[in-house]
């Protein structure tokens with residue numbers, strides 16, 4: 001079985017999760033930034049990760065999910081500034097699932113990731129109370145993803161591989 005871990009990461013959080021997932025896979029594997037992946041043809045299972053960016057996946061990840069995942073077994077992972085369990089996260093996961101509706105989605109993983117200070121400053125200094133409230137929600141994310149979140153990502157990776165193998169063996 002050949003596994004690909006591919007990701008978009010602007011400030012390194014999603015890349016950390018991607019590396020943990022990659023480290024937990026013991027099959028034939030590759031890890032590549034999304035921009036370096038042209039086709040998924042040679043892979044049996046593909047982990048695709050991205051940060052939530054203005055309530056959705058970044059544009060390049062949206063395109064990738066829509067156009068390159070048809071017929072593939074994929075597992076999605078995302079990092080976001082709000083804490084795990086916050087209300088809008090299930091919508092963001094549904095949106096990503098919808099984009100990859102031609103794929104077989106084996107599972108999803110999400111965790112909080114520290115928001116870049118520049119963005120926090122902008123949110124905190126905004127006149128918009130919604131932006132200020134968003135900054136408050138994200139403040140708990142300092143230092144995330146931490147070791148315990150990365151351990152969860154490893155468990156997720158092992159679970160996804162086990163599920164894929166259970167279907168094919």
Ligand SMILES: Cc1cc2nc3c(=O)[nH]c(=O)nc-3n(C[C@H](O)[C@H](O)[C@H](O)COP(=O)(O)O)c2cc1C
Pocket residue numbers: 008009010011012013014015050051052053054055056079080081082112113114115116119
């Ligand atoms: C421009 C921008 C927009 C963002 N929009 C959201 C958002 O809508 N919801 C959210 O929870 N986090 C948002 N975040 C926070 C990021 O999703 C979070 O910090 C993520 O872990 C960054 O991952 P990366 O380091 O892999 O780029 C935003 C961050 C930036 C820089």
